[in-house]
Amino acid sequence: MREMFKKALSIILLSALMITCFGCSSKQNASSSPVTTITIAARDGSHSDIINAVKGDFEKENFCLVNVVPLSADDIHKTAIDDSSNAVGMYDVIMIDDPLMPEYIEKKIIQNLTQRGYLDDEDFVEKSKLLGKDPYPLGATYALPFSGNVQLVFYNEELVEDPSVLENWGSIYSKCQEINQSGKKGYAIRGQSGNPIVSDFLPILWAFGGDLFNEDGKLILDSPQSREALEFYCKLYQTGGNYSKDELVNAITTGEAAIALGWPSWFVSGEGSKASIAQIPGKKTASSQVLATGEIGNWLLGVTSNSANPELALKLATYLTSEEVQRKALEYGGVPTRKSIFRDSEVLSKYPYFEQLYSGTNNSRVRPRTTKWAQIEEIFGKELVSCIDGEKTVNDAIESSQEAIEELFDK
Numbered sequence: 001m002r003e004m005f006k007k008a009l010s011i012i013l014l015s016a017l018m019i020t021c022f023g024c025s026s027k028q029n030a031s032s033s034p035v036t037t038i039t040i041a042a043r044d045g046s047h048s049d050i051i052n053a054v055k056g057d058f059e060k061e062n063f064c065l066v067n068v069v070p071l072s073a074d075d076i077h078k079t080a081i082d083d084s085s086n087a088v089g090m091y092d093v094i095m096i097d098d099p100l101m102p103e104y105i106e107k108k109i110i111q112n113l114t115q116r117g118y119l120d121d122e123d124f125v126e127k128s129k130l131l132g133k134d135p136y137p138l139g140a141t142y143a144l145p146f147s148g149n150v151q152l153v154f155y156n157e158e159l160v161e162d163p164s165v166l167e168n169w170g171s172i173y174s175k176c177q178e179i180n181q182s183g184k185k186g187y188a189i190r191g192q193s194g195n196p197i198v199s200d201f202l203p204i205l206w207a208f209g210g211d212l213f214n215e216d217g218k219l220i221l222d223s224p225q226s227r228e229a230l231e232f233y234c235k236l237y238q239t240g241g242n243y244s245k246d247e248l249v250n251a252i253t254t255g256e257a258a259i260a261l262g263w264p265s266w267f268v269s270g271e272g273s274k275a276s277i278a279q280i281p282g283k284k285t286a287s288s289q290v291l292a293t294g295e296i297g298n299w300l301l302g303v304t305s306n307s308a309n310p311e312l313a314l315k316l317a318t319y320l321t322s323e324e325v326q327r328k329a330l331e332y333g334g335v336p337t338r339k340s341i342f343r344d345s346e347v348l349s350k351y352p353y354f355e356q357l358y359s360g361t362n363n364s365r366v367r368p369r370t371t372k373w374a375q376i377e378e379i380f381g382k383e384l385v386s387c388i389d390g391e392k393t394v395n396d397a398i399e400s401s402q403e404a405i406e407e408l409f410d411k
Contacts, residue, residue: 035063035064036063037065038065038092038093038309039066039092040093042070042095043072043073044071045070046265046333047147049332049333050329051066052068053332054325055320058316058319069091073097073195076094080109084304087306089305091304092303092304092307092308092310092313092316093303093304093307093313094301098132098298098367099297099366099367099368099373100373100374101134101143101369102369102370102373103371103373103374105142108305109302109304110143110305111302111310113143113144113303113314114140116303116310116314118141118318120141121321123338124145124337124339125338125361125362127364127366128145128337128361131143131145131298131366132144132300136366142302143317144300144301145298145299145300145337146298146321147335147337148264148335148357149263149264149296150263150264150297150364151261151296152262152263152279152280152360153259153278154252154261154262154267154276154277155252155258156252156253156254156276159179163276163278167283168283169208170284170285171286172236172259172281173232176240176258179258184256184257185251186239187236187237187257188240188241188251188257189233189242189260189388190242190260190261191237191243191385191388192385193378193382193384194377194382195381197384197385199297203261204236204293206291207293209289209291210223210226210228210229212380219402221402221405222398222402230384230394230398233388234388234394240260243257248266249266249267252267262275264277264353268351270330270332278356279359279360280295294364296361296365296366302317303317321337330350341354372408376405379401379408383398383400383404
């Protein structure tokens with residue numbers, strides 16, 4: 001009996017040892033196997049912060065690591081183009097400033113997600129959803145809307161007590177003159193060359209009836225409306241000052257300046273908006289025709305054509321733009337792109353400024369859909385800066401812009 005007990009005990013101990021050894025071996029194999037890493041080139045600042053804050057669940061569910069590389073808008077653009085020539089890209093997902101979509105598609109930098117089996121999500125705000133399509137607005141889907149930005153008026157309510165002055169550009173100018181004469185700055189612009197000043201000026205150009213291209217794609221910048229708009233922009237600038245993005249936000253927040261155009265992602269945080277918000281006026285004066293002036297500027301997520309893990313990359317883009325994740329992102333200053341969130345009464349009670357954002361998005365206007373938009377911004381931006389600095393007249397700046405953009409398309 002004792003011998004049988006010894007044999008049984010030996011078998012049990014041997015079995016336990018084998019299980020332990022096998023278990024350790026399995027753990028070692030699991031830990032030694034490489035973990036899939038998905039790398040995303042993201043806009044630095046709040047956008048990168050949001051992705052880092054919400055990526056944990058995705059990493060756990062998919063046994064992977066999400067590497068967020070924060071870059072400036074210019075660096076994302078340059079890096080995306082440079083990296084597209086590599087057989088396997090550094091990035092699996094890139095964040096896209098929506099006017100650059102045509103260029104990215106022409107250069108085959110991002111994949112056709114419709115061909116990958118992606119089905120459009122009808123919960124996205126329509127104007128945001130369409131930004132990711134090519135041909136715009138009814139083609140295949142190439143990118144998903146991550147951040148719902150549309151330009152709005154941001155103002156300091158201690159300096160602008162009556163928001164009705166924001167209903168047309170003429171009354172805005174009068175108010176800014178009054179504020180300037182009291183010792184404060186009236187209108188703050190973002191007057192750096194390229195994207196900043198072009199984005200800042202376009203809503204005024206549109207409100208004055210001007211544009212860069214007509215519906216047939218013909219360049220029409222050289223027009224009386226453009227000249228009148230630029231003359232007005234220079235006058236408006238004289239009431240205030242020229243600021244970088246962070247300086248502009250601080251100036252409006254602290255009351256150093258009264259009024260500026262801006263993007264919600266600059267002013268909105270998990271605690272709320274840092275300034276009062278209004279729609280960009282579509283009227284030159286109180287009696288003018290109302291025109292669409294709200295410049296939409298969503299940040300989108302696209303899967304690179306040379307991603308080593310395109311299926312997982314698309315899964316990440318879908319996750320980051322999902323309703324669940326967008327709700328989490330609100331705590332970190334996220335700006336949604338989903339109708340269900342904008343219409344949620346509890347969300348609106350906590351973030352009342354979302355009403356302005358949703359309305360602005362639904363009435364927004366896209367920038368010209370051209371593969372050469374980055375070069376146009378560079379050309380036009382330099383001329384606008386020369387004009388506000390007094391180095392060129394309004395007429396010369398408009399004529400030079402028209403000629404240089406025509407040459408760009410002739411190449």
